[in-house]
Amino acid sequence: AQSVTQPDIHITVSEGASLELRCNYSYGATPYLFWYVQSPGQGLQLLLKYFSGDTLVQGIKGFEAEFKRSQSSFNLRKPSVHWSDAAEYFCAVGGSSGCSNYKLTFGKGTLLTVNP
Amino acid sequence: DGGITQSPKYLFRKEGQNVTLSCEQNLNHDAMYWYRQDPGQGLRLIYYSQIVNDFQKGDIAEGYSVSREKKESFPLTVTSAQKNPTAFYLCASSTTSEQPQFFGPGTRLTVL
Numbered sequence: 415a416q417s418v419t420q421p422d423i424h425i426t427v428s429e430g431a432s433l434e435l436r437c438n439y440s441y442g443a444t445p446y447l448f449w450y451v452q453s454p455g456q457g458l459q460l461l462l463k464y465f466s467g468d469t470l471v472q473g474i475k476g477f478e479a480e481f482k483r484s485q486s487s488f489n490l491r492k493p494s495v496h497w498s499d500a501a502e503y504f505c506a507v508g509g510s511s512g513c514s515n516y517k518l519t520f521g522k523g524t525l526l527t528v529n530p
Numbered sequence: 531d532g533g534i535t536q537s538p539k540y541l542f543r544k545e546g547q548n549v550t551l552s553c554e555q556n557l558n559h560d561a562m563y564w565y566r567q568d569p570g571q572g573l574r575l576i577y578y579s580q581i582v583n584d585f586q587k588g589d590i591a592e593g594y595s596v597s598r599e600k601k602e603s604f605p606l607t608v609t610s611a612q613k614n615p616t617a618f619y620l621c622a623s624s625t626t627s628e629q630p631q632f633f634g635p636g637t638r639l640t641v642l
Contacts, residue, residue, distance in 0.1 A: 423570070448630055457534075457620055457633035458573075504572060517588070518631060522572040 416441045418507050420521035427495050428529045435490040435524050437479075437505030446508040447488040448518070449479055451501045458504065464488065475499070500528040532557045534634035536621050541639045543608075543615070551606045551637045553621035559632075560625060562604035566590060567618040567636075576619075579604055608639065616641045 417440045427433055439445055446465050450458040462473025469481040479490045488505060505521045534555045543549045555562065561580050565573040575588030579598040593612025598604055604623075608615045618638050622631040 450633075455618075455636070455638070457536075457635045458622075460630050460632065463630050517575060517578065518573075520573040522570060 416445070416507050416509065416517075416519045418505050418519055418521035420503075420505055420524050422524045423522070424525045424527065426527040426529060429497050430494050433490075433492045433495045433499070433526070435503050435505075435526070437488045437490065437521060438486050439488060439505070439507040440486065441507050441509070443509065447479075447481060448506040448508070449473065449477070449488075449490050450504045450506065451475075452504065452523075453501045461490070461503075495526075495528055497528045497530065500526055502526070534621060534623055534632060536619075536634040536637050539635065539637060541637055543639065543641050545641055546610045548607055548609050549615075549639065551608070551619055551621075551639070553604045553606065553634060554602055555604075555621075555623045555634075556602060557623055557625075557632065558601070559623035560601070561623060561631075562598065563622040563624075563631060564588075564594070564596065564604070564606045565620045565622065567620060573620065576606065615639055 419438045421436050448463045449461040452458045461477050462471050464471045464481045471479050477492050481488050502523045502525050504523045506518045508518045537552045563578040564576040567573050574590050576594050577596040579585035585598050595607045620636045621634040624631045
């Protein structure tokens with residue numbers, strides 16, 4: 415069964431500092447990987463996705479993520495955080511074969527607080 | 531503008547009542563999904579549908595029902611059998627297996 419672990423429940427950074435949010439996944443075949451962001455009381459917005467190819471993926475709002483198969487990780491990074499980045503971030507893994515194509519498994523999320 | 535709409539945004543229900551949450555998309559997506567979100571729990575899949583007139587149970591389908599009579603619509607009914615229905619419900623859609631899911635704004639259901 416596929417699973418996702420986001421080890422950090424809550425992270426606080428200062429505005430302008432760099433950010434790395436961790437994500438580890440478990441999946442038996444080639445995974446599809448996603449990062450979503452959610453503001454309070456809102457739906458989820460897709461930041462970036464990895465399906466294949468270049469392991470460094472660029473997304474919206476200046477975010478990037480790196481797929482490391484050997485470490486089963488897909489960490490999200492941003493070189494300089496803005497106050498508007500404060501939100502909850504979710505990593506998700508999907509399948510690449512069969513019915514699991516349509517099923518995403520989400521991590522429990524990392525809440526990001528940005529200090530001025 | 532293409533997107534996913536969910537209504538209502540807030541919903542209150544008395545114990546023992548069934549309630550139906552609406553989800554409509556005009557993205558021409560084949561697949562649609564319902565998730566439940568509880569604080570600190572991430573998202574859990576309730577039901578999903580790959581095509582019209584077909585749907586599959588997700589990880590927490592007990593106490594819920596769905597229908598998919600039209601490509602654009604995937605309503606979720608929370609029945610009285612759902613023991614703890616108070617939660618934030620998110621609907622999503624996608625084209626094929628190789629495309630990400632796009633989410634609606636959510637409905638917050640509170641059982642009084």
